[in-house]
Amino acid sequence: MGGIDRRDFLKVIGIGGATAVLAGCSSQKPENVIPYLVPPENPHLGLSLWYATTCRECPAGCGLLVRTQDGRALKVEGNPSHPVNQGRICARGQSSVQGLYNPDRIRQPLRRKGDGLFEPIDWVQAEKIVAERLAALLEKETSSRVACITPLLTGTLDRLFDAWLAGLGSKLRYSYEAFSYEPLRAANRLTFDQDAIPDYDLSQAQMILSFGCDFLETWVSPVSFSAQYARMRTFRNGTMGTFVHVGPRLSMTGANADEWIPAKPGADLYVALGMVREILAQGSSPLPAAEREMIARLAAPYDPKTVESRSEVPPATLKRLARQFAKARPGLALGGAVASSGRNATPTQVAINLVNYVTGNVGRTVHFGSSSSLGRLSTYQDMLGLVERMNRGEIEVLFLYQVNPLFTLPESAGFREAIKKVPMVVSLSSFPDETTAQAHVVLPDHSPLESWGDFSPRQGVHGLIQPVMKPLFDTKAAGDTLLSVARHVGGKLVQALPQESFYEALRGDWKKIYRASASAEDFETFWENALRAGGVWSEPKKRGVRLSSQIARVDFSEPSFDGDDPAALALTLYPSINHFDGRGANRPWLQEIPDPVIQAAWDNWVEIHPETAKKLGITSGDLVEVKSSHGRIELPVYLYEWIRRDTVAIPIGQGHEEFGRYAKGRGANPIRLLGPKAEGGSGGLPWLSVKVTMKNTGKRYLLTPVAGSNTQYGRPISLAVSLSDLLKEEHPESEAHPSMYAPHPHPKHRWGMTIDLNACTGCSSCVAACYAENNLGIVGKEEMMRGRETSWIRLERFMEGRSPENPDFRFSPMLCQHCDSAPCEPVCPVYATYHTTEGLNAQIYNRCVGTRYCANNCPYKVRRFNWFTYQWPEPLNLQLNPDVTVREKGVMEKCTFCVQRIRRVEIKAQVEGRAVRDGEIQPACAQACPTEAIVFGDLNDAGSDVSKRARDPRRYRALEEINTHPAITYLKRIRVDSEEG
């Protein structure tokens, strides 16, 4: 069940917000914005309206429900009826409100003055400048020299950009994403004659074999994959799916694996091919003989010995892996993510395809026919082509729309120099990023939360984007800007774009979808329903694929690295789960929420194995120079045991030179270290293609010390149980400790929570949800260095494993345990904290005088003190949840189990004269959790989901022996015993 069911809306919808939204784009005709359900007759102040829309923070295109109140967007949650994310949402998605309210947003059109600085101008002026230039080009018949770089767009805006360029006679449209997975497409062309990125079904897999694929973090559609992964990992019928991670480093995704195979960087393909050979040799492939033979010929040279020499994976491991994988029906091998895409990315992905193909997984866990829209992107090679055109002076006007190639392309690709040769650069971006800083005219777009639009992340899913509030600033939707400029230019261009407004164009396009859907309703009903639901979806036809004959031509080449001297270390880059390709770096939440694995915030760093560091004379906290043959950057060192000794890793996303106060001047951009050459097979950027040398600068730079310890010293905090132990019958109730006091009476409800550590992946979406819901202050790096972050829920990460066979990472969300016998309560001299009759440990901010005794006495250390009165620079303050007090300095605060959400539901139930339903109340953390690890409910009701889970054989309570009687029950993580599988 998702976070907000329809009944919620009945209660919370008022039409008050309509006034704000309808007033929307004041220059246009009124538009009808339809909330999720029909609003009640009378508007009520203080009630929220929820709008369904689509997330544009990454190309995954999750469905959103945006809570608005009094005309302000407050919080983003997942849309339960959306097929991609099914009500769940990641931290980046939740930060979209901080994009909307970002204090560094471009607030009106800008023009660059002679001195290089921007000056504000009005829209008519700005559009005229552009239009005049375009008209002049049309006159000279050189308007084909206009280029557009957009991110991945689908639907109306995509069509509009194409039509607009076509009107100018140009074909120079670039759909650019930093992570565009060209090798996946190229490999699918070679293996299956499919130029597409397929849809994966992790939930059906019994074994996932990931070749450096960070599918729980940023790869393709992480929220969707996380949910599927959790289903795959669910313990049922005495078993659960297993997960093996191959690659030079354990990412957050890899940290969830049962086993780590630390293959040499770039050598994944040999492991895959070795497995193919083994599987065929073991005779467990369901393929027809002809295909089997063809594949066998390809894989023949990769006997276990050869594989070992090239990848350092021992033959025994390889054979076991092959056996395990063949036995899993179905399994799923994943690859093609940034961290492991080198110069041989395409053959590597072909090899991974073969692993899936020989075991019959294609069609069972890998589906063509519902392909990802990512397959429509321009390649990195195309971008190099654009750079060349710019360098040759062939681009007269360059339009940039919400892309930042200056940051995301390697410095050596020369975009920085090339863009300076373009006579006119027009940016439609919302933020003053590096590329926009090069623009001559800026025509700022609305935030996606202020815009109309649509986005289709994969075939069969048409997500609608609707404005949830009136635009904050003097901005204009990009589609309308295009139309308006076209009108200014006139002539051919306006004929290509006859629509009055983007909204009209959108509805026009959706009439086609309406006709295709063969719906019985009239269009208006269809449209309203689509708006309420967040879009329309259909089950796409799945397409069977066969092996292509082209496969024989694949050259399974050795990986190659620039700067390949023996002392150099392979550099693996990975997209930061918080900052993605850098676009998340200007969101204070995403800066403040620590990286789940490294547990540092507001920075980036270089990860290096402690032994390698020792050899190089580097220690933790040293600032080192990382140098490749293409560039050098300086970064602080993090000693990470779960990386190969010949490899270093750097997260992508920091190192902005522009991009506003939160992003600017933090860390360094590791993309600068890469070479310009595209991968031959796919035209993609080879991310894993340089070796670097490290030199101690002698300077020190400390990362935020979020993790006080990397191990729990055997304390009962984050526990695991092995599968074999779990299968044993007896699971004795842990010994009840005697207490001197009777438990509190909970006559009606006893709110409680279970957290399934087997489902928790560490993604920290719950942390972001808490920041968003509860008005948690942002303290910044300096204060985080002093341990003063305000997070009510934190993700404790322990590295308990000692060998790659069992990495045994533990991620456990730690929040107020709402103890029945809470140590914090008796010590407060003024009764600012007490136990409610519903089992909450309540904190009364107004009463708190700030002795901090409660925090000292809290064994879980979940109480947070307001060291200052935290500020939200305008207009970030507009995001504050009006249901939650903003605390002043000197007051203690902590998790409330989202008491405001409990009350809303309780009041609603009371008004409707019924009992609160199980699952109806969801705290923000539980609502956001992509894997549904967090379940909330009434422990007094033995039939509730939470009560059932609290009786699970894996149950335990954190620090049970100190007898605090927490309301939170943890379920142990399940460790799959190696070999068994």
Place this chain on the structure above:
Amino acid sequence: MTQLTYSRVNRDLIKTMEPPKKNYYLTLAGLVVVVGTGLAAWLYQISVGLGVSGLNHPVGWAVYITNFVFWVGIAHSGTLISAILFLLRCKWRTSVYRAAEAMTVFALMTAGLFPLIHLGRPWLFYWLLPYPDRGLLWPNFRSPLMWDVFAVSTYLTVSVMFFITGLVPDVAAVRDKATGLRKKIYSLLAQGWQGTDNQWRHYSSAYLFLAAFATPLVISVHSVVSWDFAMSIVPGWHSTIFAPYFVAGAIHSGLAMVLTIMIPLRKLMKLEDYVTGKHLENLAKLIIVTGLIVGYSYIAEFFVAWYSQVPYEQAAFQYRAFGDYKVLFWFMVLFNTIAPLFFFAKKFRTSTFWLLAIAIMVNIGMWLERFVIIVGSLAHEFMPFTWGLYRIRLPEVLITIGGFGWFFLLFLIFVKILPVVSITEIKEEIRHEVEEGKP
């Protein structure tokens, strides 16, 4: 004291109250600056927030609470010397008790500031007091902090009463010589004292009663303060030994502070004939006793942690001795338990230099003890993931120094307006000695 006569006693002791010289005013001005700086730092902290301190998550208490416990501890010896030794008829207390009592009052006046300073919202401090309000909201009597409020305020009240009562005959003597406004003030303090037999009879029983009343407070107040820690579940705090341990520690530090103050004082005020080496030696002997108790407590704490087999306790004590604050810990052990052992040697306890040096060491050591217990335990609690470090920051330094300045400022004013040695009791001493036929 053979050469002492009643008239010389009067002359010598009232002479200490003569108008001060330039150096006195310079010192006074210096202390006012120190206190002013501390006050400014506090105002800054109030206006900006406690974030200006080094406090953090997980170390919610640090220097301010250290100062509080330290000053409450200092306060203890005053009562010990004036009340307990009075009841035990220890004659040597006569010459030092007035200063020790003043020290008690001033130390409490200093200690009382720190719980306010450490509050997140000090302007609401009165919520800790049990006053009837419209919301019928009372403070939480289960909270050891509440007990503190009562313990410390009771102690302050009784100490002040005891101090004022002890002063009555002396103030009357001063009154008789004073003129103008001073005379009026001293008259008020003397409460109409005429020195009649009847007055003496009442005075003596009142003094005895107050002494008896104050005695249990010496034990109880610091026990209650120690329960701030012992009643919590913080490993390293949660221990039954805390009450006696803290009381012994308090007296330890208090005695050391008496020495620290008396040695320079008797020199500056030329009171060597009244506060003799014998007095100081006796104080030193007491310090040996308290030092041994404190040392025993240290060992007992570690033993219990080891013997309990509770991993959290064991980790806490391992951390205390070998963790981030180990240097402070070992200085604490050296200063509090090793250094006082030198007093076993007569040479050390009769040398003014060594007496002062070791007394100062004990003062530092006892401050460190509280710091190590408070910060060292909080930094390393149950959840390894939240282990953290505390580092002191400038406002805390200024406020701490300001606290010392405040204490010495009060003391400096005291020595010039009231007799630092009890005239009456010294005279009694002389009479006893004459009557007992001592040389």
